[in-house]
Amino acid sequence: MKRKLYELAHSRAGDKGNILMLSLIPYQEKDYSLLCKEVTAEKVKQHLKDIVDGEIIRYEVSNIAALQFVCHQALLGGVTTSLGMDTHGKSLSFALLEMEIEVKEAVIGGK
Amino acid sequence: MIRIGSGAGFSGDRLEPALILAEKGNLDYLVLECLAERTIALAQKRKKENSSLGYDPLLEKRMELLLPALLQNGVRLITNMGAANPVGGAQKVVEIARRLGLSVKVAAVTGDDVLAFLDTDAPATETGKPLNSHGRVLSANAYLGVEAILPALEKEADIILTGRVADPSLFLAPMIHHFGWSADDTDLLARGTIIGHLLECGGQIAGGYYADPGKKEVPNLANLGFPYAEIKADGSAIITKIPDTGGVINLMTAKEQLLYEVINPHEYITPDVIADFTSARLREVGPDQVEVTGGKGKERPKTLKVSVGYHAGFIGEGEISYAGSNALGRAQLAGEIMRKRLEESFDELRIDYIGVSSTHRNTFGEWNKPYEVRLRVAAKADSLGEAAKIGEEVESLYTNGPAGGGGARKYTHEVVGIVSSLIPREEIGVSVVVKESGLVEEKTV
DSSP: OOEEEHHEEEEOOOTTTTTEEEEEEEESGGHHHHHHOOOOOOHHHHHHHTTTOOEEEEEEEGGTEEEEEEEESSSSSOOOOOSSSSTTTTHHHHTTOOOOEEOOSSOOOOO | OOEEEEESSSOOOOOOOHHHHHSOOOEEEEEEEOOOOOOHHHHHHHHOTTTTOOOOHHHHHHHHHHHHHHHHHHHHHHHHHTTTOOHHHHHHHHHHHHHTTOOEEEEEEOOOOTTTTOOTSSBBBTTSSSGGGOOOEEEEOOOOOOOHHHHHTTOOOOOOOSSSSSSHHHHHHHHHHHHHHHHHHHHHHHHHHHHHHHTTTTGGGGGTTTBBBBBBTTGGOOOOOOOEEEOOTTTTTEEEOHHHBBBOOOOHHHHHTTTTTSOOOOOOEEOOEEEEEEEEEEEEEEEEEEEEEEEEEEEOEEEEEEEEEEEEEEEEEEEEESSSSSHHHHHHHHHHHHHHTTTTTTTTTEEEEEHHHHHSOOOSOOOOSSEEEEEEEEEEESHHHHOOOOOOOOHHHHSSTOOOOOEEEEEEEEEEEEEEEEEEEGGOOOOEEEEESOOOOOOEO
16 A cells, blocks of 8 residues: 555755755664665655756665665755745655655554 | 763754753853854854954853853853854953953854955856856855864863854864864764764754654653763763753654764765764663764865855745635736736746745645645845835735735845855964953964
8 A cells, every 4th residue: 555654754854055855764663674665766856856856866874774865956056045935945854755655564653 | 971062053043952051961061053154154244344243143142141150160162153253252252251250261263264365266066167156255164173173172261162163073172172082083083073963953853853743742842952962982972951851852853863964974074074974873771862872984084165155146025815715726816917027027036825835846645725825926136126026016916916915025135145165274274362351361372
């Protein structure tokens, strides 16, 4: 069945210039391998196609069971000169969490 | 062991968490990180208008509040609130101390300001185009590392004011000073940098920028406690906060903060070291206690990053709301009217529907129609007068636009853009000026 990432994981957005970073951290560390398999850089690029113009690089940060997506050309020029509402892109962690992935059984995140 | 607190994560941060740390944290050092990339360009402008200004606008308020507790409890303060004028800021701290009848030794660290000799024909890292082609250059500041702060610590200053310094270096410097870590021990430098990185955003590791009701609960965010670290000589630490303050420190908050603003987790580059965040370990060891251990590092880069602020024109904005039946339809009609009237005069025009698609720039999935929508129009202009036209046009929708438009607001502001470049370390000359409130003594070393 399809599940929103929001149900399985949490995320924090950061910015440097026109680069947006999005972490993706499963509530349960056992779900890390599922996220590694399902949440590829290509799928995230497709999901965020109207936001991220450049390349997306995915880092597997297995020491803390988390993924980091580094999205280039993502902030309408960057915090200082962007005309957007959210110039830092701080709200975009929740854009990532709207992405849906295929999961075999119902997995409910959160505490 | 030393205890280092983080009392501010940005220029406008809350004031009282730092006081709580200074009073109850049994700290050795308190760090206030108050300098965003743009802030120093704005500070440079204030200094141009008045040469005694150019330090952080909240310096006076923060120091009046903190000085008595810092001095009484022997907590040394390290902060980048010097901004564009650390010496002027130090003078102000001395004045405040005299007014409060306190004896204080203040060190101002300078050398980050490279505007006078930076080659502005050099290409910007981000665009490849000459730095000065982006707009009139307002400021150029190199990110200094621990070697700028260590001499001030050796002078036994109570308060150390810097300009642009890499954020983790503000925390790493007192660790090196206290433990006598060698500049060659890149693993220790990396561990200290990781601790600094976790602390540098103040409340962000303690439950700030984290809560999501029903999913990630955080108690008492209204009184969020800021973090401090108990650090050992081997570069391991426990990150915690003062009992009975709000917030939460756990594995989840620590993971979010470890990755915050990190471009490459394998190589986090600072002026002091290249730290590998994938070699650090995080563990919950008690309520509101996360232990950080491990961490590997590589030799620091030969160049320093320079952040260059330039004048990037003006932005004008206008907003107006529509509510009830067909709110979105009426807002969209208003948006079309604005586009028709403005697109010929403004190259970069942005039309957003707040409540629908303004923050994520589109809408993911299926959502019910919003009850109310706020139209937002924004554009860049060369002059303040031109920028003001955006808000004026939006305001004119009151009588000339769709039915039921209310709550129009208009804004303009000057834009400072930031690009960066690199500078060889040997071109930087760091100096420390010490001022004391008790004596009339000024020394430059």
